[in-house]
Amino acid sequence: MSVEMFEAVIFDWDGTLANTKKIIVMAFQRALNEIDCKISNSFIERLIGIGSIETFREILKFKNVRFDKSLLEFLVRKKVQFSIELNGDITLFAGSRELLESLEGRVKMGLASMNNRDFIDFMLRKFDLSNIFDSVITANEIINAKPHPEIFQKCAKQLYVIPEKCVVFEDSVFGIQAAKQARMSCIAVLTGVYNTNEVKNKFPDIVVNSLEEKQKILNFIFHL
Incomplete structure (x- = not known):
């Protein structure tokens, strides 16, 4: 054996x-700024691990923001874009x-x-x-x-x-x-x-x- x-x-x-924690949180925040949605960093941190779409879904539900698939996909694209732009700190x-x-x-x-x-x-x-x-x-x-x-x-x-x-x-x-x-x-x-x-x-x-x-x-x- x-x-x-x-x-x-x-x-x-x-x-x-x-x-990547700092960059992930910053990228989520920048994406949310695109739709003028505010959330604490700690709220985002506690969702790290479930994926971008699910994280945005939980945030928007918590903030009572109406959303559909296209909005979630838009936010994910922005988050990926910002993550890559901020990669120097990773x-x-x-x-x-x-x-x-x-x-x-x-x-x-x-x-x-x-x-x-x-x-x-x-x-x-x-x-x-x-x-x-x-x-x-x-x-x-x-x-x-x-x-x-x-x-x-x-x-x-x-x-x-x-x-x-x-x-x-x-x-x-x-x-x-x-x-x-x-x-x-x-x-x-x-x-x-x-x-x-x-x-x-x-x-x-x-x-x-x-x-x-x-x-x-x-x-x-x-x-x-």
Whole structure:
């Protein structure tokens, strides 16, 4: 029997591999300014992880603003545009690149982000990561947002790995829920907006403060 307990790892992007919170919030705010809608930064932060369309939907419902599909699509386009324009302030979290390089060639690697395809492709080019993932799934390729497991299920299918042999890296409670509903193991990373208790309440398999805890992560993945 192989010592490699798992066959694939699937990473979230925002808040897990990359420090994008500030830019995401700014991009949402600029998009909302286009329709003169005001909301607190903290309201947006607590929705990070469910995708742009669902975030705008929740904001507009909360603000009692009438909307339709075309308005939501307009806001998403603006948010993606502003995110790319503001990309200079986005960095990879410490330990991200080192962990990816340690895993490359040892397991299949996927990226499953509720951000949009144009933004994710731009980010992967920016950080020279376009060739490291065997599968990249974004909000554009799915119907159901996290915490629905669809995005992870689709990624695993593209990787040709059964869910039970996949490990998901997530920072949001929505992502952890999605991973567990997909019957995958989950490593929760405390680099997002959620505190330790909020994360643990969603029952990840292990919790790490950051991806710099490489040995703990590798021990779990490879059953060392």
